[in-house]
Amino acid sequence: MNSQPATKRIADRIAEKVRHAIISHHKRSGKVLFSDTTLRDGEQMPGATLEPHEKLQIAKALQETGIHSLDAGFPASSEADVEAIRMMIGVITKPVLTALCRTVRTDIDAAERALDGNPLHKKGVSLFCGTSPLHRTYKLNRSRSEVLKIITDSVSYAASKFRIVAFSPEDASRTEVDYLCQCYREAIDAGATTIGFPDTVGLLTPEKAADFIKAIQDGVPNLNRALLAVHFHNDLGLAVANTLACIQQGANVVQCTVNGIGERAGNASLEEVVMALALHGDQYKRSFDMDTTKLAPLCQLVAQLTGISIPRMKPIGGANIFATEAGIHQDGLLKNPDTYLPFRPEKVGGGDLQLVLGRHSGRKAVAHRLAELAISVDDAGVAAIMELIKRQPKGQVIDEATLRRLVREVG
Ligand code: MN
Secondary structure, eight states: OOOHHHHHHHHHHHHHHHHHHHHHHHHHHTOOEEEEOIIIIITTSTTOOOOHHHHHHHHHHHHHHTOSEEEEEOTTTOHHHHHHHHHHTTTSOSSEEEEEEESSHHHHHHHHHHTTTSOGGGEEEEEEEEOSHHIIIIIIOOOHHHHHHHHHHHHHHHHTTOSEEEEEEETGGGSOHHHHHHHHHHHHHHTOSEEEEEETTOOOOHHHHHHHHHHHHHHOGGGGGSEEEEEEBOTTSOHHHHHHHHHHHTOSEEEEBGGGOOSTTOBOBHHHHHHHHHHOHHHHOOOOOOOGGGHHHHHHHHHHHHOOOOOTTOTTTSTTTTEEOOHHHHHHHHHOGGGGOSSOGGGGTOOOOEEOOSTTOOHHHHHHHHHHTTOOOOHHHHHHHHHHHHTSOTTOOOOHHHHHHHHHHTO
16 A cells, blocks of 8 residues: 555645644734735836846845745746746745736746745745626626636645745725625635735725725634735825734735835835834834834835836935925934934934035034034124025035035135
């Protein structure tokens, strides 16, 4: 008699126990697990193309920052994604690497080939299938029960090859809640270890997002066997707020992108969610493994490699975040930086405070800049320079050369 099947059954049972233990551990710890999709959803943004070696560079920076899992690409859709994932094997060893798949076997096979060589507990697939009436009718031309069958068939196929299997009903936020919960229940029974809630078109508000999570927690009794992940788009400027509302409601995994890049108005911005959690531990009471001091350099790296520049006012990474031209703020910052900052630059690995000289500046900032440049000017001289600054043409930057010129003009 061949003992192989019995051995395999025992191995499978052990693997199942380990998997359950890991999920229970994550749930009990209350930790917020960050999943990054800069390299997949972020790169889907028009104009943001990354070469495989650039993806690897970003993946390394994300690994250093403490990301839990990395949505590394869509192997069935592009050879470049396969190449990027192949470069990550053996190098990106801390986060789980996941590959995106449609609910078709060939996509799962492509993911298996791309991720070959990574240990089972560090690789997974992320399956998606449209579930909303709009997607069922216009995109898939399938009934509710047909879509359910596609989901369960593909999830069980994926579970035969991977220990980590995520399933996301695309356009979940426009799917009937009872049907959505049915999709989740059956996906978990078929072997899904994470269920995702994507607000694919980015239309929810924080209250409605939290209501969805509550409905899923109530309507999916087997959710004790899977992690709950959320994925928000920023079409109403609410992606970060929605993500935080779901964390408050108990979501385990949050999917974000660096600088919030992504389809249309982008995704929830990783650095913003991390900092909100870091500054409001008293409210969320959830731990996480992200190193906030790596955030600003990470934002710069992604902007540089994607070619998608960071808006000046963008939280955390924008050029204006630690710069001010207003006299009252400059005076306060010189006395104590905390007077006009929610957090200091070093908290996010940002650059120095910048007191920008311009029409709105005050004498204190001008005197401070002159002292930095070791130019000695008395109070009357500073006042005269201030007057000249106020009369400079619109848009004139008061850089070092300009300031030296003004000093010469006042004699
Ligand atoms: Mn998306």
